[in-house]
Amino acid sequence: MxxxxxxxxxxxxxxxxxxxxxxxxxxxxxxxxxxxxxxxxxxxxxxxxxxxxxxxxxxxxxxxxxxxxxxxxxIRTGGFEIPPSQDVILKRVGGVYYSAQFQYAKLYESAAAGVQEEQTSYMDLWERAVASIDYPFKFCLISYPEDIIKFREDTETNRAAAQLRLGREREKPRPDAITLDKWEREVAKQNELLARLSSGEKPLGTLMYIMTMAVGVSPAAAIAAVKGQANELKATFSNALNVEISDLKGEDMKKCFDWEVAFPPALKDLKGSI
Structure with missing residues (x-):
């Protein structure tokens, strides 16, 4: 067909x-x-x-x-083409095909939160993960101000939930040391966030996505190459860091492609497109 x-x-x-x-x-x-x-x-x-x-x-x-x-x-302006699968973007240049794929990166922990040793360890893991990739890729980070009141309420809720789980674990006849350490760290993390809010620091939200590109002599070859690179990126960052990587398709992929030129200048427009 x-x-x-x-x-x-x-x-x-x-x-x-x-x-x-x-x-x-x-x-x-x-x-x-x-x-x-x-x-x-x-x-x-x-x-x-x-x-x-x-x-x-x-x-x-x-x-x-x-x-x-x-x-x-x-078919988009500039000769860019989105195939029926809507998971990559193609363009023919000089007899070869370039294929780009976008992925969403969700960080479960921030390098800015935690003690100095944890921050150093996290950044070291990040550098090792990046150094292991032998082809170009782009890691894009868009920051925006969060609602301080809502952020404080969410942080206090998370702290209360962590304190509750910590208390339940301590009440057990034989509490698990690993579980205790986990919830103690979580309580300390939420306390640190609240302390930073009290000191006047404003919370920032982040939207992160990864773009990788490959070349092939045909559309199928370019798509296969870029998907192989995307799978390698997903495995590398998911294993080395506490990051969830998911492939973007359809409108989500198109938004990231458009953001390569210009992203929403207003906060409400940015949050409305997430």
Missing amino acids: PYISFGINEKTVTAAALGISFISLMLSFTSTGLGSFKIVVLAVCILCLIFNAVVYQVGFFILPFITGILKVRE
């Missing part, structure tokens, strides 16, 4: 679904002589509304599935 070149995203799909729902609703109320067909028209209207709600909630998962079935590829 040949590819169809067409720009498809959450906005176009939801707009089409809403348009079909509106037309179906108008037909069911204004047209006469439809008979039992009116029930079918109303059913189409309801199904389109349900589909629209699903796309709005989980469009990042639904759209790649739809484009994969329909073999739809998206």
